[in-house]
Amino acid sequence: MARLIGGIGSSHVPAIGNAIEQNMQSDPYWKSFFDGYVPAWKWLEERKPDVAILVYNDHGLNFFLDKMPTFAIGAAPQYLNSDEGWGLKPLPPFQGHPELSWHIIDSLVNDEFDITMCQEMQVDHGFTVPMNLMWPEQAKRDQIKVIPVCVNVVQAPFPTARRCLKLGEAIGRAVASYEEDLDVVILGTGGLSHQLDGERAGHTNREFDTEFLEKLSDEPEWLLQYSNLELAEIVGPQGVEMIMWLIMRGALNKQVTELSRNYHIPISNTAAGVILLENSA
Amino acid sequence: MSSQENKKAIPGTIVFDGEQAMKGYALNKMCYSFNEEANREAFKVDEDAYCEKFEITDAQRAAVKKRDVLALLNLGGNIYYLAKLTGMFGLNMQDIGAQQSGVTLEEFKAKLLAAGEN
Numbered sequence: 001m002a003r004l005i006g007g008i009g010s011s012h013v014p015a016i017g018n019a020i021e022q023n024m025q026s027d028p029y030w031k032s033f034f035d036g037y038v039p040a041w042k043w044l045e046e047r048k049p050d051v052a053i054l055v056y057n058d059h060g061l062n063f064f065l066d067k068m069p070t071f072a073i074g075a076a077p078q079y080l081n082s083d084e085g086w087g088l089k090p091l092p093p094f095q096g097h098p099e100l101s102w103h104i105i106d107s108l109v110n111d112e113f114d115i116t117m118c119q120e121m122q123v124d125h126g127f128t129v130p131m132n133l134m135w136p137e138q139a140k141r142d143q144i145k146v147i148p149v150c151v152n153v154v155q156a157p158f159p160t161a162r163r164c165l166k167l168g169e170a171i172g173r174a175v176a177s178y179e180e181d182l183d184v185v186i187l188g189t190g191g192l193s194h195q196l197d198g199e200r201a202g203h204t205n206r207e208f209d210t211e212f213l214e215k216l217s218d219e220p221e222w223l224l225q226y227s228n229l230e231l232a233e234i235v236g237p238q239g240v241e242m243i244m245w246l247i248m249r250g251a252l253n254k255q256v257t258e259l260s261r262n263y264h265i266p267i268s269n270t271a272a273g274v275i276l277l278e279n280s281a
Numbered sequence: 282m283s284s285q286e287n288k289k290a291i292p293g294t295i296v297f298d299g300e301q302a303m304k305g306y307a308l309n310k311m312c313y314s315f316n317e318e319a320n321r322e323a324f325k326v327d328e329d330a331y332c333e334k335f336e337i338t339d340a341q342r343a344a345v346k347k348r349d350v351l352a353l354l355n356l357g358g359n360i361y362y363l364a365k366l367t368g369m370f371g372l373n374m375q376d377i378g379a380q381q382s383g384v385t386l387e388e389f390k391a392k393l394l395a396a397g398e399n
Contacts (some may be wrong), residue, residue, distance in 0.1 A: 015374075060313055060362050061360045062363065064310065065309055081326070082319065085364075085368055085369075086365060086367075154297070155297060155302055156299070194295065196364075197354050197360040197381070198294065199293035199351070199381055199382055200293030201389075203293075204393070206396065229289065229291075230395040233294070236296060237295075237297070240303055265396045266393035268394060269374055269375060271396070
């Protein structure tokens, strides 16, 4: 049977893609950010998952505002990246696992999640930056199969934090009921606090982000006390992306072991976070 | 969040809700077209003709001309789509963050660095 071995939460700021492209990992601006990923690199190298489910949001590459699905899941053999209009160099295609995708889709719809299923889906920096961060070498990105889970956090109303946590739980059940012997990792991406638009652009909130990271392992329900509008005020309209980390957390067991955590302000306009959670046996 | 709840204002923040999405649909559609290199080139060759084709409003056209991100947001632009427009003018997220908050780029970067030291 397939096993979810753990989850990783990570920011997905485009500037990170440029820094990797330009080998700036040791630059003073970047060093403490990239150092935070060393435990995840070691863990991924040791555990060698077969499949990565990557929860992210599209920023206007694949989906336009004409049709905006709340939750969309890729079921393609391959996912292409392309130019988003402002200069991030596209990465080579990512390999899908359509059989597991369809199993998850079947299971989710039976579980009353009315998701959108996509046999073609371009993936933007929200997907490629975390892939590049977790597996900096192309050869490793070629080995791992991916399943993109795209969440609308662009056009309000967004799904509630509670819905995200429940979707995660349903994804966890779906993976656990897949017959092939596979090790699966789930990534929740985006956030943490940041604001790109309005006079308050540049807003971050260390105190709130820190509490969010603190509660994520043992008390993820803590975030559910806030509406998305309240979150927009507290962590910035784009900071609300942190609800996607709850999908990752929900997919894991009730008991998880936090193996590492890092928090760093700023990466571009963003407070960047990373956390590595292992599923307890 | 309900549309009623959306009406509650967050200082210095424009929530991109249904109302904004309706106002900005043509503008965002134009910006979405800049995913294609050929469309970016066409815009650069004749900005007015390109805006005309997408039938954006006069107020939006004036704000595009002035590269005024705050005005474009208020007129229904979404930040991720606007980023494709401002990218053509060589402005990144930090440039437009500084522009919107009314400070220099250096001051904007310094504010973020200071948040990292608290």
